[in-house]
Amino acid sequence: MDAENNDRISPYYKDTYPNARLRDVNQLMDFLTAEANNPNSTVFDTNGNVSVTAFVDENVYVYDPTMEKPTLDLTLWKRMAETDDRQLYIIVDDPEYSQDMTSSVIKAQYSFRQRSIRTVYNVNKADLQTGWGLESVMETKRLYAGRIDGSATTDKDNGRRNTLRILLGDNYQTAPKKLRWTDVLNINNPYQLNSNYERAIYARLIRNRDLNGDNIIDANEIRWYLASINQLVDIYLGEYALDEQSRLYPQNAIDRPDARKGVYWHYTSSTYEGSTGNNSWVLWVEEGASLGLKNDSEPYNGEFFSYRCLRNLGLPLDNPDEDYQDLIEVHRIGTTKGYQIDLSRMNEKSRRSNLETMLQAHTERQADNRPYIYFEVHPNRFGTKQDGHTIRRTIPALSVIAFPIIANC
Numbered sequence: 001m002d003a004e005n006n007d008r009i010s011p012y013y014k015d016t017y018p019n020a021r022l023r024d025v026n027q028l029m030d031f032l033t034a035e036a037n038n039p040n041s042t043v044f045d046t047n048g049n050v051s052v053t054a055f056v057d058e059n060v061y062v063y064d065p066t067m068e069k070p071t072l073d074l075t076l077w078k079r080m081a082e083t084d085d086r087q088l089y090i091i092v093d094d095p096e097y098s099q100d101m102t103s104s105v106i107k108a109q110y111s112f113r114q115r116s117i118r119t120v121y122n123v124n125k126a127d128l129q130t131g132w133g134l135e136s137v138m139e140t141k142r143l144y145a146g147r148i149d150g151s152a153t154t155d156k157d158n159g160r161r162n163t164l165r166i167l168l169g170d171n172y173q174t175a176p177k178k179l180r181w182t183d184v185l186n187i188n189n190p191y192q193l194n195s196n197y198e199r200a201i202y203a204r205l206i207r208n209r210d211l212n213g214d215n216i217i218d219a220n221e222i223r224w225y226l227a228s229i230n231q232l233v234d235i236y237l238g239e240y241a242l243d244e245q246s247r248l249y250p251q252n253a254i255d256r257p258d259a260r261k262g263v264y265w266h267y268t269s270s271t272y273e274g275s276t277g278n279n280s281w282v283l284w285v286e287e288g289a290s291l292g293l294k295n296d297s298e299p300y301n302g303e304f305f306s307y308r309c310l311r312n313l314g315l316p317l318d319n320p321d322e323d324y325q326d327l328i329e330v331h332r333i334g335t336t337k338g339y340q341i342d343l344s345r346m347n348e349k350s351r352r353s354n355l356e357t358m359l360q361a362h363t364e365r366q367a368d369n370r371p372y373i374y375f376e377v378h379p380n381r382f383g384t385k386q387d388g389h390t391i392r393r394t395i396p397a398l399s400v401i402a403f404p405i406i407a408n409c
Helices: 025-036 074-080 159-168 200-207 229-237 294-301 388-392 395-401
Strands: 086-091 108-114 131-134 224-226 266-272 280-284 290-293 309-313 329-332 339-342 374-377
Touching (some): 159 266, 200 224, 224 266, 229 266, 229 280, 280 294, 290 294
Antiparallel strands (some): 086 108, 224 309, 266 280, 280 290, 329 339, 339 374
């Protein structure tokens, strides 16, 4: 929530809880201290307890909190992605010190722990300014993929733009459809969707907030979005940058409780095919980077799909059409010599080192399946007149065949 909306009447609970207010942690502690010293306070129950709902902001910084007068810095994500957990402790007692005053113990009444955003990008690459990150886990059960308006235009690359078009229409910037937060989110059962919206295409709203408190979903409030199909493929290609919990395919069968035959674990995306609005592109992640459509997937996977929410990094939220730097670059080699695939923007852990010997047999989940930082594609594969962007769009298809294609450089 924007800071200027603090300590105002809640638009959601004004009828049932007219005294409900949004406060930051300092305002909350000052309020509770004042109420504890007020003999006529009605905040506490007969046992001296009070209920508080805590909203923890996303672990993304655009202003350096260590600076006295920070300025806007959209590249701070490179310092906070894939780092230690962020922690907050609410301390109510004074610290206790050892006799020599070299050690202390602090007792926290409440504590909050939040994981850093995950990314497959190489944050050590100097010229990398923008990218995207992902949540550590799918935060709900598997869901229906969901039907969208058949007139909505989606593509295979930009998941945030897809999400905005699905929710607010293709004209989301100039004439957005009116969709209320309370249409989708169940305010009586926190972190739940209303029954008609229990779909992956709406689940991303659980990760976002009504920043201006008007109960209308605005484009700049959609920070977390449903991944596009090519972004899902990129997560698989770069999965060795991620801890086991954050990878798409749970290795332990107990973490795939409703998987068909204990194996099938398909991911729906924000990329849809055709005019019916009912056929999303799907990643068969148990096979690596195999792709298909929802209608072809359901006989194997069933009707409930996994999904993953992403967030753009280094980009202003008020310009959804601005693209992040692509994880994979493609360069033409002269005019007739084919193409170089450049993965230097991918996290170093996701790439394998060059080998002078033949690779041993391996599966799609083993470390030897990681791509090289550079490799070349023979011109006969695509011809010699394709531009790099067109070749980049074929990388998922190539991944199904073999990756890398020819040789490291």
